[in-house]
Amino acid sequence: MRLKLKDVEFSYSSVKVLDDVCLDLDEPKFVCVLGPNGVGKSTLVHCINRILKPQKGVVLLDQANVQEMGLKEVARKVGYVPQASTDMFPLTVVDTVLMGRHPHSGWNTSERDLDIVTGILGLLGIDDLALRSFDELSAGQKQKVLIARGLAQEPQLLLLDEPTSNLDIRHQLEVMELLGDLVRSRDLMVVMVSHDLNITARYAHLVIMMKGGRIFAVGTPEQVFTEENIRSVYGVEAQVVTTGAKPYVVPLAACKAPMAGEGSDLVRVEGMAPVGHAEPALPSDMSP
Amino acid sequence: MTSNGVPGTKASPFGLLSAFKGRNDASIKGQYRTYLFNKFLFMLSCGALVVVISGVSATLGSYDLRFLEVYQIIFDHLLKWSEPETVKVFVVWQLRLPRIIMGVVAGFGLAIAGTAMQGIMKNPLADPYTTGISAGAGFGAAIAIILNFGVVVGQYAIIINAFLFSLIPTFIIVSLTRFRRPTPSMMVLAGIATMYIFTAMTSLFMISADPNSVQAVYVWTVGTLDKASWTSIPIVFAIVVLGSVYLQVMAKNLNVMGMGDAGAKSLGVNVERTRVLILAVISLMTAAIVSFTGVIGFIGLVSPHVVRIFLGSDNKYLLPASGLFGAALLLGADAVARTIIAPTILPVGIITAFIGGPLFLYLIMRREKEVW
Numbered sequence: 067m068r069l070k071l072k073d074v075e076f077s078y079s080s081v082k083v084l085d086d087v088c089l090d091l092d093e094p095k096f097v098c099v100l101g102p103n104g105v106g107k108s109t110l111v112h113c114i115n116r117i118l119k120p121q122k123g124v125v126l127l128d129q130a131n132v133q134e135m136g137l138k139e140v141a142r143k144v145g146y147v148p149q150a151s152t153d154m155f156p157l158t159v160v161d162t163v164l165m166g167r168h169p170h171s172g173w174n175t176s177e178r179d180l181d182i183v184t185g186i187l188g189l190l191g192i193d194d195l196a197l198r199s200f201d202e203l204s205a206g207q208k209q210k211v212l213i214a215r216g217l218a219q220e221p222q223l224l225l226l227d228e229p230t231s232n233l234d235i236r237h238q239l240e241v242m243e244l245l246g247d248l249v250r251s252r253d254l255m256v257v258m259v260s261h262d263l264n265i266t267a268r269y270a271h272l273v274i275m276m277k278g279g280r281i282f283a284v285g286t287p288e289q290v291f292t293e294e295n296i297r298s299v300y301g302v303e304a305q306v307v308t309t310g311a312k313p314y315v316v317p318l319a320a321c322k323a324p325m326a327g328e329g330s331d332l333v334r335v336e337g338m339a340p341v342g343h344a345e346p347a348l349p350s351d352m353s354p
Numbered sequence: 355m356t357s358n359g360v361p362g363t364k365a366s367p368f369g370l371l372s373a374f375k376g377r378n379d380a381s382i383k384g385q386y387r388t389y390l391f392n393k394f395l396f397m398l399s400c401g402a403l404v405v406v407i408s409g410v411s412a413t414l415g416s417y418d419l420r421f422l423e424v425y426q427i428i429f430d431h432l433l434k435w436s437e438p439e440t441v442k443v444f445v446v447w448q449l450r451l452p453r454i455i456m457g458v459v460a461g462f463g464l465a466i467a468g469t470a471m472q473g474i475m476k477n478p479l480a481d482p483y484t485t486g487i488s489a490g491a492g493f494g495a496a497i498a499i500i501l502n503f504g505v506v507v508g509q510y511a512i513i514i515n516a517f518l519f520s521l522i523p524t525f526i527i528v529s530l531t532r533f534r535r536p537t538p539s540m541m542v543l544a545g546i547a548t549m550y551i552f553t554a555m556t557s558l559f560m561i562s563a564d565p566n567s568v569q570a571v572y573v574w575t576v577g578t579l580d581k582a583s584w585t586s587i588p589i590v591f592a593i594v595v596l597g598s599v600y601l602q603v604m605a606k607n608l609n610v611m612g613m614g615d616a617g618a619k620s621l622g623v624n625v626e627r628t629r630v631l632i633l634a635v636i637s638l639m640t641a642a643i644v645s646f647t648g649v650i651g652f653i654g655l656v657s658p659h660v661v662r663i664f665l666g667s668d669n670k671y672l673l674p675a676s677g678l679f680g681a682a683l684l685l686g687a688d689a690v691a692r693t694i695i696a697p698t699i700l701p702v703g704i705i706t707a708f709i710g711g712p713l714f715l716y717l718i719m720r721r722e723k724e725v726w
Binding site: 112115116117136137138139140141142144145146148151155156157158160161165166168169180184187193196197199219225 | 382383385386389472473476478606607609610612613614616617619620621622623624662666667668
């Protein structure tokens with residue numbers, strides 16, 4: 067699976083959320099998208115699986131333009147795990163995961179669908195929940211069920227929107243390890259929106275840091291998580307230390323100076339070659 | 355049901371297979387099949403309930419008939435068409451059966467429409483009544499009846515006109531969902547506002563057409579099975595059956611849409627188109643029913659909620675089961691309406707409101723705890 071974004075631009079009415087986003091990912095990797103709230107991370111993900119239609123630019127899956135593919139065709143290649151929410155009319159876990167087979171099957175649930183679903187439940191170690199109602203589950207269990215549904219789509223690319231946002235530390239690690247294993251064992255490309263810098267640093271192969279609707283920096287966690295980048299993207303003074311060969315971000319304080327106008331200091335990084343932020347953050351960035 | 359025979363029991367191929375393999379994996383499937391089988395059983399019992407209540411309902415009235423006698427008369431009449439014109443046959447066949455069949459068709463249609471509506475709108479308060487679709491259809495039908503469209507073009511004209519007017523509330527719903535991201539309560543408030551407008555217009559129209567028809571207007575806006583006849587049944591039956599088949603085919607899509615628009619799209623469902631199509635079908639079904647019964651409320655709201663308690667929310671099973679339950683409920687309500695202050699026959703809508711009103715209140719009060 068090769069995922070390529072060219073000059074993708076998206077606006078909600080007049081507010082530009084994504085501006086000129088270019089990206090090229092071509093091998094199974096664990097990719098995390100980070101950035102402050104409202105920076106366009108979820109929008110980016112939604113443009114990839116055709117939930118939203120970018121006003122400009124193209125999204126290519128193996129050379130095919132996503133906008134020219136049918137919704138079902140995209141759904142067979144790209145799995146999506148939304149944030150866990152409360153369903154109004156909850157189904158059982160099996161039925162919830164079976165929904166992931168929707169793009170592949172017709173009206174009837176086939177034997178194969180059921181095989182795939184039970185297999186995935188086993189893989190994630192949640193077979194004991196099979197006939198429980200989705201809304202009775204804990205947040206961590208719900209998240210696993212939603213991941214199971216994404217996997218039931220048998221995708222080559224799995225998109226996740228903040229899957230660890232309201233999980234305790236153990237469940238966060240479990241989910242991340244699970245995703246890491248899937249990337250290795252299933253040739254799956256995982257693109258995940260995340261807020262947790264340190265968890266991301268431990269597991270991601272590639273980090274995409276966004277600011278003001280653009281890609282601000284791309285690279286390995288070591289390359290991207292620098293004190294300058296964190297200051298200019300999040301407006302936070304932080305200390306980056308290295309533990310266990312991975313960077314660890316210790317936030318110190320929110321920057322006093324207001325952040326510079328969005329988009330003024332962006333460095334666009336093309337391609338997936340691990341390139342850190344090309345220059346150190348400009349001093350002008352921090353002054354009013 | 356699933357493809358290979360009667361699922362679920364210990365003797366099913368899967369039960370055996372899992373016993374041999376002793377794997378967790380297969381036992382999930384076994385459990386799942388048992389679970390589906392139970393749903394199937396529940397549906398069967400709802401069906402049986404409809405048959406029984408139909409029989410009981412046919413015994414009610416000033417002419418005395420015994421329960422089993424009713425079925426015997428129906429079978430006899432169906433088998434040999436050269437019927438002996440006895441009073442019994444006449445009472446069953448001409449007086450009571452049309453009412454019962456209309457009750458079954460209307461109850462089934464309204465309940466299935468309500469279930470589908472709650473599904474696509476993720477809204478436990480939605481049904482054709484609370485969203486104003488019934489009132490719109492009622493107004494359209496009333497106009498057609500008063501202006502005598504029916505005489506000129508036949509009863510199809512009544513349904514078509516009812517359908518056209520039911521599209522107005524439907525259009526309001528579609529535009530609300532598209533542009534405002536309404537909460538369920540907001541949607542229902544809009545629906546009730548629409549309902550008031552249409553009900554007022556219906557009353558005005560009918561009273562100005564015939565100064566003596568206040569009671570007729572009242573009965574019409576509450577809903578009744580009094581006007582059921584063999585001539586109106588075929589068309590209503592056909593529309594309800596076709597609509598139900600369509601909704602049943604879309605059952606999986608309804609499930610997927612329960613995850614919200616983004617989630618449903620990511621699973622390959624064209625959310626906007628599906629929503630509009632399903633609402634159009636619901637409107638048509640409602641229009642056909644309302645054209646001959648008036649506006650019967652709450653069947654579409656109550657049935658899915660009751661059935662969900664037993665069956666869960668999987669629309670594939672919920673739709674038919676709640677249709678059957680709705681049929682039983684409407685028949686039962688009508689039986690009560692006919693007997694409670696006999697010989698006066700109450701409009702069945704009064705009884706359904708007595709059942710549905712409190713449930714509606716309960717759902718709104720419980721709201722505090724829920725997301726919406």
